[in-house]
Amino acid sequence: METRTIQVTEEKKALRGSLAETIEGFFLKHRDRFWKVHVVVLLLMVVLIGVPAFMPLPDEEASLFDDFSLFANFIIWGVWFPLLFLSVIFAGRLWCGVFCPQGAASEYASKKGFALAPPRWLRRDWIAIVSFVAVTIFGQVVGVRDYPLATLEVLGGTTLVAVLVGYIYGGGRRVWCRYLCPMGPLLGVLSRLGAVSFERAAGSAKGYPCPTFVNTATKTSSANCIECFRCVNPEERGTLRVRLRRLGREVEEIERREPNLWEVLFLFSATGLALGAFYWQISPLYIRLKHALGDIFMDLGLLHVVGSSGPRWLMVNYPEAGEVFLWLDVMAITIFMVTSMVAVALALSVFTALASLIDRRGLSVKDGFLRFGYVYGPVALLSLVIGLGQILFQTTTALGVTQQVVKSLEMAFFAAGGLWSVYLAYRLAKGNMLTMVPLSLGTVLVAALWYGVLF
Ligand code: SF4
Ligand code: SF4
Structure with missing residues (x-):
């Protein structure tokens, strides 16, 4: 055998x-x-x-x-x-x-x-x-x-x-x-995940x-x-x-593949920023943030400033399409996206730090980031691809592919990203289930946030 x-x-x-x-x-x-x-x-x-x-x-x-x-x-x-x-x-x-x-x-x-x-x-x-x-x-x-x-x-x-x-x-x-x-x-x-x-x-x-x-x-x-x-x-x-090579191989061997702390921090931040870019368009939190900012500027007597619009090269200003941003929108979008970036990056940092501390090999937190930080790559990547591919998926339905088929395809991609991340966590934790727990929770968090946008 x-x-x-x-x-x-x-x-x-x-x-x-x-x-x-x-x-x-x-x-x-x-x-x-x-x-x-x-x-x-x-x-x-x-x-x-x-x-x-x-x-x-x-x-x-x-x-x-x-x-x-x-x-x-x-x-x-x-x-x-x-x-x-x-x-x-x-x-x-x-x-x-x-x-x-x-x-x-x-x-x-x-x-x-x-x-x-x-x-x-x-x-x-x-x-x-x-x-x-x-x-x-x-x-x-x-x-x-x-x-x-x-x-x-x-x-x-x-x-x-x-x-x-x-x-x-x-x-x-x-x-x-x-x-x-x-x-x-x-x-x-x-x-680094590639073949x-x-x-x-x-x-x-x-x-x-x-x-x-x-x-x-x-x-x-x-x-x-x-x-x-x-x-x-x-x-x-x-x-x-x-x-x-096998997909994900470089991440599995990341210790000897020039791991870089900034790359890990970039991955965490980019995941949060990309989520923010999708969420501000659908989230009631964004509306509340905008109203709260409006109230603050009204109290300051500056509502006429932030309530005006700017040129097209600086913000959306297309009255003919019924969409005009105000400076208030620009501020709210920026704050919302930066907050989303920081919040997700912090959450993933906490999960990664926990995995480093739990791991039996006595890793420093920095070494833990270098070893485990790349785990969230697949779930972030495949979710982003589905998010960006919405126009493509919608067009295929216009061409006669049923909504159910499209959703199943999206779901399969989405699940593949999450499972791949968990598998990487398993490989990098060398089968240590306790180390895997925070890494899997981080994966679930990213997946859950993307699920809210995509489905
Ligand atoms: S290592 Fe540099 S020179 Fe070689 S293929 Fe990559 S980019 Fe090109
Ligand atoms: S995508 Fe950016 S990094 Fe890649 S070749 Fe083009 S300009 Fe350079």
Whole structure:
């Protein structure tokens, strides 16, 4: 029986190895053409993001089948965004290395620009959290998912900043991608769950210049690897190779995979912020917060200030669509989202700290965070994919798929995320049930909060 199990495992390894070689061979053969892919995706983005911004808003009768603006919105927010996050599970950060025009434009600019070394403040790990929080809240306030002008402002604006950063810093490297892109840290932390990694070949120690400043001679983490294939040169000693692995494997081995406290804190915060972005639109708590703020400003005699609206580039202001935000809305949304972020991050911190203290191996709280913090990745990721994929799911019902099928599919995804997190907790707790309890409770908390939004 044991011999048979070993044989099956060896067969699986061999199959994975040959599949990895085929994938690697394909990308190596075409890596000189990646720039063409970047140009094509850039042109697509220009059409999908640029054109609708100069079209009138669609009327209520319009559908994505007869209105380009709604069609573009569906492709960007209903297909591209959810699939981008889902793709991390199967392909890691392939989007970043092969498709993303923003990162490529930033790198191109950095080859032509001042080539300054990024200053120390910019290389702080928390900068990425600030960037993510700022862009996410700003996106909510300007209605990035609902209004083409806001989509252009956020996606086009970040691209311009990426190019500017590239022009000033880097000298051919991607300072924007490594330290500033709001998407980068989320894709990075989730890529640790993915099936693809770029691993050092046994015994190698050669360093290749990496666009995202990864030390390829010592690399053990997937987080900052954008899968550009530049360090993959099988004919050379010291090359990195593409490897396929079991989902979640890197997190299971996180102790020797360069765990990073800021990544964990980012995961906790991003989970809370994403929940806040969905909840403010449906929660009675948000309405109460807004009224309470209104009362405070009325007492201060400032209601006329916060009761006015601002320009479209700063907040939703579309009277023709019946939606106009006031400064009061902007403040309430910001406070609500930041509170949600802090509350969820604190709750997950408490559960993680408890697991560290309970664990019999005598971990410090910091070591506990580094070991157990990544456990919540799957439940957060798959719930986010369902949340972002609502437009896609709604469209499939319009195409004739029954509501019941869609809900079952969503539920299956949702359950998979929760169970995967619990499984990771089991693996990392090394079967210690007591350690698993707080980690599972943290998972249940995240799942319960997402359940309230999704179902
Ligand atoms: S880090 Fe951001 S800008 Fe860079 S390639 Fe990835 S998504 Fe694009
Ligand atoms: S580690 Fe290699 S594949 Fe990954 S980003 Fe750096 S050079 Fe590219």
